[in-house]
Amino acid sequence: MRIILVGYGVVGKGVTSILTQRYNEKVKDGFNPKIVAIADIDGAVINPRGLSPEKLDAIKQKGYPISADPEFGVPGIKALDVIKEVEAEVVVEVTPVNIQTAEPAISHITQAFRTGKHVVTTNKGPLALAMPALTELAEYNNVVFRFSGTVGGGTPMLEFAKRCLIGDRILGIKGILNGTTNYILSEMSQNRVSFQDALSSAQKLGYAEREPSMDIDGFDTACKTVILANWILNQKVTLKDVDRVGIRDVTLEMLDEAAKRGNSIKLIGSIDGKNKPTVKPIEIPKTSPLCVSGVLNAVTYQCQFAAEQTIIGRGAGSIETAGAVLRDLLDIRHKLASKLLT
């Protein structure tokens, strides 16, 4: 399987790490991925015969710009042209998230679809703004579109719903889908610090960005809620359809009051199949399986037969999310092998 990797940040490097590790460990499962190109904002490295693991290591260690590579570097070439011109089966899109325009990811993804390439992405932007259109476009072009790393990081929340609850019916979904806000709320309640102090501590630890709005105003959770609503409950919604409240106004007093009732306040993305999807801080019982602390993520599926099913894991991380990319690649390989395109 020939792969074009678009974006070479934390997740992109995780992907090359995992593929190199599998190569070194001689994992034998019939899956032979070859990265034929890596594109970023400055250009690309391209080798139609596959960039060797040593080459990938060298690129990763040298850092930007990757297109300065003397052997295979192509400075200045645009990712859109790499996607169009380099022969490959799959494009892995892992550029930074942008929820205003979804660019450049959405152009990369549609370019891949138009040129008959399957797509794996960890980028929530295009899905949050245009998921119904993108899944239709993939279908129209008869290619597979996978994005399991967009929700739960390495925790297979989407796969669990699709693959493990077959024959059952999911009636509703509730989740703690953002590790940063969960860390902040846990810090406030466990160490009795203010929202501002907890945010600063999250920033110091690298859990929160310097511009933290994406997390604390609930946009990230809302993006993931949109993906769950479309993919699992077949709702045709986008980011603007979500009723969203962030955690800026959660106070220590509110946490104390909740605690008296045996509850914690968590930022919950919620879809019930009847109303608009919502994201807001709500009280949940401390004894609920959903009530996890720190940077953990958790999702509960309310099912017709199996009752409540909860999955918990880390919602982020370079290797974890790259593991989700690998799962998607294996899924595409399996689909191609059995000619069961969805």
Add this chain to the structure above:
Amino acid sequence: MRIILVGYGVVGKGVTSILTQRYNEKVKDGFNPKIVAIADIDGAVINPRGLSPEKLDAIKQKGYPISADPEFGVPGIKALDVIKEVEAEVVVEVTPVNIQTAEPAISHITQAFRTGKHVVTTNKGPLALAMPALTELAEYNNVVFRFSGTVGGGTPMLEFAKRCLIGDRILGIKGILNGTTNYILSEMSQNRVSFQDALSSAQKLGYAEREPSMDIDGFDTACKTVILANWILNQKVTLKDVDRVGIRDVTLEMLDEAAKRGNSIKLIGSIDGKNKPTVKPIEIPKTSPLCVSGVLNAVTYQCQFAAEQTIIGRGAGSIETAGAVLRDLLDIRHKLASKLLT
């Protein structure tokens, strides 16, 4: 798909309920199950054209003996003969668990294999005593053997590991796999009652049997640990290979000491890939996702890439476990359709 149902207790009735409900709700997923026979200890009802939902309802409401049915009843016929003589694709084996001899389930299962029938079971006995041999026998006879209801009830713990963590590697497993003992330990610690009082309360609520040894001496947890070890970690072990300690000797004082350290005592089945599987009461942090209360079950998979992944749900229940049977039937249907026999 023609199905022979062997055993007509709590789970067997759940299976006919779910299939009838799907029929009434006109679920259209291309799966058309027909129950052609139900066998229990007194005889069977047999209709090669399929027992109608109304007939299944009538049988369920009338109760024992099912073979008294004037139209399709065959009093005295043995399940082994039904399995051999009635034409069907799948045998669903849901007779009571027996961990001394695994009978009569193990004979039913091997009879099904020998006559070329796929098997779905929720019965832990045969798997606990002879899982390596049974999976080999199924392979030899080129039939599918599925048992997702044996671990976690309706919670797809086995499927999660097999289907959602593809490309990753599971390094170890820890689980609260028995709801009765979890209820007893939760009662003791939350309501400060003795082991005996908590056991009585579990018996009153129907969570524990009058002969509670299977649960409280850890046999049930050990059976599930054996299944996880074989199916997920490819260990060829049976019940006798498990180091097992039950919860009879857990005292309020031990729970108090644990609580001082921020821990709870839970009966944990554990497999690390190096040592023998173990079942014993151990302390786990209250903040751990694995630390669930009441009758809930939980399992944590330690993964190479995705770190710790925890799934939580009810570990028992008629409809929940029957939902697991339905999942297995759909899986067999899918395998038959794609001719990908394992």
